[in-house]
Amino acid sequence: MGGVFMVVFSFIYPLEKKQKIELEINLYNKQITLLNEEVKSLNKEVENLKIKSKETIKTLENIKSNKDSATASREIREIQETYNKVFYATKAKENEIITKDIILKYEKSKIALLENHINSFSIFRWLFLIIGTTFTIFGLWNWNKSTLIYTEMQRLELEKKRGLR
Numbered sequence: 001m002g003g004v005f006m007v008v009f010s011f012i013y014p015l016e017k018k019q020k021i022e023l024e025i026n027l028y029n030k031q032i033t034l035l036n037e038e039v040k041s042l043n044k045e046v047e048n049l050k051i052k053s054k055e056t057i058k059t060l061e062n063i064k065s066n067k068d069s070a071t072a073s074r075e076i077r078e079i080q081e082t083y084n085k086v087f088y089a090t091k092a093k094e095n096e097i098i099t100k101d102i103i104l105k106y107e108k109s110k111i112a113l114l115e116n117h118i119n120s121f122s123i124f125r126w127l128f129l130i131i132g133t134t135f136t137i138f139g140l141w142n143w144n145k146s147t148l149i150y151t152e153m154q155r156l157e158l159e160k161k162r163g164l165r
Contacts, residue, residue: 006132010125021114
């Protein structure tokens with residue numbers, strides 16, 4: 001029975017681990033795709049921020065040259081606040097992407113480690129398969145041998161009982 005268990009174990013356990021790794025790789029690829037989309041979005045926002053910066057600088061120059069100082073100061077402050085909000089939102093998104101990138105690098109190393117484990121277990125798979133097959137064959141052979149001996153003993157005992165009558 002131990003041999004049969006070892007043979008079955010040598011097939012089921014590596015398959016289960018391989019499926020787990022494939023699921024994690026699939027999840028990792030999905031996260032990479034999402035991160036790439038976020039990077040594209042961030043690049044667009046950075047380009048928009050560059051355009052907005054140029055426009056803001058032009059607007060500020062126009063305000064400084066065409067308006068009195070009190071009105072100009074108020075408008076400049078409003079423009080700066082609006083620009084800062086956009087800038088800090090973009091910066092926050094960049095930090096989020098950096099964090100996600102670090103997490104994805106960790107996940108990638110985890111997947112590589114799991115693949116190494118499954119590869120090293122394939123050696124044990126073959127070892128369990130060979131030893132399990134050997135134990136199974138040896139066990140069946142000994143069971144057959146003991147059954148034949150037991151049957152022969154019963155036959156001899158039956159002949160002895162018939163001879164005593």
